[in-house]
Amino acid sequence: MNLFSRVKGLSFFLLAVSMAGCVTPSSGGYGSEAQSAITREESSARIHTELAAQYYDRGQLGVALEEISAALQTKPDYAPAYNVRGLVNMALHEDQQADEDFQRSLRLDSANSEAHNNYGWFLCERGKESDSIKHFMAALKNPLYATPGRAYLSAGLCSMKAGNTKDAEEFLKKALIAQPNMLEAQLGLANLYFTKADYVGAKSYFMTFKQKNSSPLTAENLWLAVRIEDKLGNRVAENSYATQLRNNFPDAHETKLMLDRQ
Numbered sequence: 001m002n003l004f005s006r007v008k009g010l011s012f013f014l015l016a017v018s019m020a021g022c023v024t025p026s027s028g029g030y031g032s033e034a035q036s037a038i039t040r041e042e043s044s045a046r047i048h049t050e051l052a053a054q055y056y057d058r059g060q061l062g063v064a065l066e067e068i069s070a071a072l073q074t075k076p077d078y079a080p081a082y083n084v085r086g087l088v089n090m091a092l093h094e095d096q097q098a099d100e101d102f103q104r105s106l107r108l109d110s111a112n113s114e115a116h117n118n119y120g121w122f123l124c125e126r127g128k129e130s131d132s133i134k135h136f137m138a139a140l141k142n143p144l145y146a147t148p149g150r151a152y153l154s155a156g157l158c159s160m161k162a163g164n165t166k167d168a169e170e171f172l173k174k175a176l177i178a179q180p181n182m183l184e185a186q187l188g189l190a191n192l193y194f195t196k197a198d199y200v201g202a203k204s205y206f207m208t209f210k211q212k213n214s215s216p217l218t219a220e221n222l223w224l225a226v227r228i229e230d231k232l233g234n235r236v237a238e239n240s241y242a243t244q245l246r247n248n249f250p251d252a253h254e255t256k257l258m259l260d261r262q
Contacts, residue, residue: 042078044070048068048070048081049067051067052088056088056091081105082101082105083105083114089101102119105119106119113144113145113151117136117139117150120133120134120139121158132154136152136154137151149182150175152172152185153171153188156170156171156188165192165196169192183212186208189201190203194227199228200232206225206228209221219253222242222254223254223258225237242258245258246259
């Protein structure tokens with residue numbers, strides 16, 4: 001398993017769909033009725049898209065697609081619906097449709113940072129890292145983007161995947177400046193520093209990740225810890241992590257790698 005996959009072992013938050021606000025109707029006459037109809041369409045599309053996002057997050061992809069269809073029947077030009085459908089099609093490995101959905105979402109709303117971030121992540125996972133960085137940077141250009149740490153994290157992980165360690169380190173550190181408790185960035189830097197043979201730095205970031213992480217360590221996490229402690233010559237800590245890896249994940253790929261090394 002490569003470095004990029006190990007970092008992805010931690011739950012990664014792509015969605016956080018930004019929904020457009022409702023239009024406030026004007027008062028009086030035909031204009032008011034027309035404006036109210038627009039508001040109802042917008043509200044219905046938003047509700048169906050929010051439901052689709054929730055079903056996507058639960059892995060109920062078929063139901064998510066049904067909700068997106070309902071949203072687009074109400075409002076065919078609703079950009080967030082295409083953004084969520086892009087994520088669903090990405091999960092289904094319907095790559096052409098996912099690409100078209102993300103692009104359509106951005107044509108309808110080119111300033112949507114979440115859509116840029118999601119499309120960038122899609123491109124990164126499909127081996128188009130250089131193209132993905134452009135979208136993460138576009139997401140960051142929006143001064144109203146509430147979670148810039150996401151785009152920095154995405155750019156850091158994709159730069160790491162491309163072997164660009166200098167940019168990866170810069171982006172991941174910016175992610176932590178924007179969101180100091182971002183576990184994915186801590187883990188990303190631990191992996192990155194390990195590849196740079198800075199084992200003290202790798203352990204520092206890993207320990208911060210471990211202390212702030214409320215979930216049990218995964219096989220990927222434990223395998224990284226084993227290798228860090230091995231390089232530092234800390235046999236007690238290395239054996240502790242190795243025991244946890246063998247006992248908790250006897251059939252994991254990382255366990256096999258560890259046993260083959262012995």
